[in-house]
Amino acid sequence: MKEKLTEELVAMRAAKELVPGDYCNLGIGIPLNCAAYAAEGVLLESENGVLGYGPVHDRESLDENIERVDWDIADAGMRYLEYVPGMSFFDMLTSFAMIRSGRLISILGGLQVSEKGDAAIHSTSKDDIASKIGGSMDLSWGAKRLIVTMTHCSKDGSPKIVRELTMPVTTRGRVNLIVTDMAVIEVTSSGLVLKEFAPGWTPEEIQEQTEATLTIAPDVREMEF
Amino acid sequence: MRDKVVTAAEALAEVRDGALVAFNFWGPGTPLHLMRALQERGVKDLTICTNNYTLRADVLREQGAVDAAILLPQTRKIIVAFSGVQQEDSSASVEIARRVQEGTLEIENVSHGLFIERLHAGAMHLGGIYSPIGIGTSLENGKEKRVINGVEYLFQEPIVPDLGLINAAKADTLGNLVCHGTARAANPVIAMASRYTVAEVFEVVEPGGLDPDTIVIPASFVDRIVRIPDDDPYSRERRVEQTLRSVKYRLEKMAEAEAEAAQGGGA
Secondary structure (H helix, E strand, C coil), rough: CCCCCHHHHHHHHHCCCCCCCCEECCCCCCHHHHHHHCCCCCEEEEECCCCECCCCCCHHHHHHHCCCCCCEEEECCEECCCCCCCCEEEEEHHHHHHHHHCCCEEECCEEEECCCEEEEECCCCCCCCCCCCCHHHHHHHHHEEEEEEEEEEECCCCCCCCCCCCCCCEECCCCCEEEECCCCEEEECCEEEEECCCCCCCCCHHHHHHCCCEHHHHEEEEECC | CCCCCCCCHHHHHCCCCCCCCECCCCCCCCCCCHHHHHHHHCCCCCCEEEEEEECHHHHHCCCCCCCHHHHHHHHEEEEEEECCCCCCCCCHHHHHHHHHHCCCCEECCCHHHHHHHHHHHHHHCCEEEEECCCCCCHHHHCEEEEEEEEEEEEEEECCCCCCCEEEEEECCCECCCCCHHHCCCCCHHHHHHHEEHHHHHHHHCCCCCCHHHHHCCHHHHHCEEEEECCCCCHHHHHHHHHHHHHHHHHHHHHHHHHHHHHHHCCC
C-alpha cells in the first residue's frame, strides 16, 4: 500500500493557496492546521467574531497559564487565542456579513464532494436529531473561493469524490478546489480537473480511487509543499 | 426612573410559560448565571433559540457546568444552528432523542447565518427575509422559494424573542454595556431583537464610568442588569475553573480514544 499524505502536508498544500492580503476562515479538522503554514499577511477569521488571529494557547498547558490567557478571547472551536497586533473583535452579525460577502476564502473539511462542486460538509447522515450546520452553509455559499480539504477516501476505502452526493448537502456548486491526501483537483464548469498528484502516485491510480471522472490537466504535476 | 440593576430572580419574575427565549451560547459571552436563574424560575413550554446547543458531559454538569439542556424539562422547542446533541457521555442526549421521538420536543434547524439574520430581521421589525442560505439542502423543506434577479432565495421568518438573556463585561446603571474580546457573538443582536432583555455583567459602574466610544450595546436595548455576585458559581474566576475542567476532560477523552484506537490497531 502506498503512503498517502499526512494531514499536515494536506494543510501545507492548501495553505499555499493563500497570499498576503487574503482573508480566510478555516474549518474544523485539517483546515485548522493551515494556520501554521499560511503566509504572513493573511488575516484569519473565526465565525464567533474575530479577524486577524494568530497563535492559540496550548490546551495541554492552559492551567499553568491562567494569568496569561484572556478567557474572553477564543475562536469558534473554543481554542483560546493569543493577542496579536492587528486583530479585531466584532459581533456575529458583522461576522456573517463578512462571511456572506465574498471577502473571505473558506477552507473547510469535507465528507463528500461531487463533480458539480456540491459538498457535504456538516453531517454524514440525514438522521441527525439536530443541526450540525453551524456556519458551514454560510461559509461555503459566501466564500470568495471555497477550498475543501479532506482524505481522498473514507476510512472504509470508499471514494469521497463522487458523481452525486449521498450525504446531506451543505452547498451546491460552490467548491472551487479540492485538496486531498492524494491530489489537488479543480472544479470547473466542465467537470473535475486533476492538477496535481501526491508524490509516488500516478493520475491513473488517483482516478481508480475517485468515483467521479477526472480530466487530467495537460500540465499535471507532482504536489509541492 | 426605576433602577435597572436587580437580582436574576427579580429580573425573571415576570417571564411566562411558553416564552421564546434567546441566548448566546458560545464560550465567552454566555449568560450562564441567567440560564441557571431561568431554570430555577421554573417556567415551562419554552422555545429556546440559541446559536449552539452543545451538551456538557454528565460528570462536568455534576460539578456545575451549564449547558442549554439544564432547561430541557422546561423546553418544548429548540431553534439551533449547531448542536452536539448526539453525545454518549451526556444523559441529556438520550433524553432529547426520546422526546423528539415521542413528539414532545420539536427541533428547528438553521445555520449560524440564518440564526443571526432572522434575529436581526426581528430587531428591524421586518415581515420576513429572503435568504440564499439553504438552497438545495434540507433547509428548503416547507419554505417558499423565490428567484430575485436570477438568484434563488428561501423565505425566512423573523425571530422576536420574548426574553433575551445576554452577557457583557461591564454595565453602567443606565444599561449601557461594553463587551470584551469575542464575548460579543450574538449578544448585541439578541438585545436588539428581544421584547425584554436581561444582561448579566461582571461589573456595574455609575454613568460616566464607561467611555461612550466603546459602548457595544446602548442602554435602550437593556431592560434589566444583573451583576453576577463574586461568590456565584458563574463568576469570572469560577468560569475559568469550569473551562479548565472541561478542557482537561476533553483531553482525557481524546487520550482514551487514541489508546483504544492503538489497541484496536494491534489486535
